[in-house]
Amino acid sequence: MSKEKIQICEDLYDIMPPEYQDMVENATYGKEGRGWKDIGESKELIEQHSLCAGCPEAIAFRYVLASLPNPENTVMVGSTGCTSLVFPHVAVHNIHSLFGNQNAVASGLARALKVRFPDVQKDVVVLAGDGATVDIGLDMTMQSWFRGEKFTTICFDNELYANTGGQESGLMQKGFVAKMAPVGKLFDKVRLPEIAREAGCHYVACLTVSKPQRVEKALRNAIFVAREFGPTYIQLYTPCILEIGKQSMEGLDEMKSAETVGGRFVFKEYMTDAVKDFLADLEAKEKAQKKTAKKPVTA
Numbered sequence: 001m002s003k004e005k006i007q008i009c010e011d012l013y014d015i016m017p018p019e020y021q022d023m024v025e026n027a028t029y030g031k032e033g034r035g036w037k038d039i040g041e042s043k044e045l046i047e048q049h050s051l052c053a054g055c056p057e058a059i060a061f062r063y064v065l066a067s068l069p070n071p072e073n074t075v076m077v078g079s080t081g082c083t084s085l086v087f088p089h090v091a092v093h094n095i096h097s098l099f100g101n102q103n104a105v106a107s108g109l110a111r112a113l114k115v116r117f118p119d120v121q122k123d124v125v126v127l128a129g130d131g132a133t134v135d136i137g138l139d140m141t142m143q144s145w146f147r148g149e150k151f152t153t154i155c156f157d158n159e160l161y162a163n164t165g166g167q168e169s170g171l172m173q174k175g176f177v178a179k180m181a182p183v184g185k186l187f188d189k190v191r192l193p194e195i196a197r198e199a200g201c202h203y204v205a206c207l208t209v210s211k212p213q214r215v216e217k218a219l220r221n222a223i224f225v226a227r228e229f230g231p232t233y234i235q236l237y238t239p240c241i242l243e244i245g246k247q248s249m250e251g252l253d254e255m256k257s258a259e260t261v262g263g264r265f266v267f268k269e270y271m272t273d274a275v276k277d278f279l280a281d282l283e284a285k286e287k288a289q290k291k292t293a294k295k296p297v298t299a
């Protein structure tokens with residue numbers, strides 16, 4: 001990796017916003033082993049956001065961006081919703097697709113990038129809400145999995161259509177009453193992680209964003225597996241604090257309670273046997289690399 005992609009042309013340097021200058025000077029592009037721990041020291045990849053204060057989608061975005069193994073060669077595909085408010089502030093190539101079409105767009109993109117850049121590893125990552133992934137976009141989501149497309153799909157699951165004021169989504173929990181769904185959800189939450197596994201995803205993880213290292217691990221696993229094997233899926237619980245009536249500081253507590261035993265978001269991971277071996281191998285290699293890096297240099 002290198003900082004080449006985000007360098008500012010010398011003649012324009014002084015008129016660029018100070019935030020951008022700061023990003024270029026302090027970016028972790030090119031840094032070996034960059035990850036969620038860099039958040040706080042570097043504003044790289046996301047400068048600010050226009051979500052509600054305290055919205056867990058914001059921190060989820062930061063963890064995802066910080067964990068991308070190859071940000072300068074990654075293209076993210078988004079869809080309409082609260083998530084799409086963040087993309088304009090993100091320093092990673094991204095496409096805003098028509099609501100629900102994200103996995104169809106990503107399929108074409110991943111194939112085109114392979115043809116155009118046969119010698120460069122390009123990662124395509126879809127990031128969309130539950131309404132886009134499961135309801136209106138379910139056909140596109142499933143068909144991309146059936147076809148074995150080599151990219152990662154991330155769903156920010158806040159269990160409703162937040163951006164349009166709170167309509168019911170397939171991932172909404174049974175009985176929940178939203179502002180625009182007064183009857184209450186009549187059916188159980190759709191089991192999308194299990195559907196993903198059965199529709200051909202090689203690696204699936206479902207978790208909250210309360211533990212950044214876990215998000216980082218799941219995302220990197222998903223991206224590495226997508227490169228080698230085929231589709232991968234990550235479902236992250238990012239509660240809409242506005243809809244569930246929580247204060248800006250209460251999102252973390254909500255996620256922690258949803259991931260305790262018996263909760264809707266107890267951590268789960270599915271993978272094929274081949275992927276299990278692949279990830280174990282990868283972990284062993286990473287450990288060996290870290291060990292070598294730690295060895296003192298002797299004269």
Ligand SMILES: Cc1ncc(C[n+]2csc(CCOP(=O)(O)OP(=O)(O)O)c2C)c(N)n1
Binds near residue numbers: 133162163164
């Ligand atoms: C083709 C199309 N249909 C419907 C909409 C209206 N719309 C915008 S955002 C949205 C819901 C988004 O919900 P979700 O995907 O769960 O994302 P969230 O806002 O909850 O993060 C809808 C239905 C649209 N913009 N385009």
Ligand code: SF4
Binds near residue numbers: 055
């Ligand atoms: S409406 Fe909900 S999901 Fe959207 S930004 Fe606000 S808190 Fe987040």
Ligand SMILES: [Mg+2]
Binds near residue numbers: 169
């Ligand atoms: Mg939603």
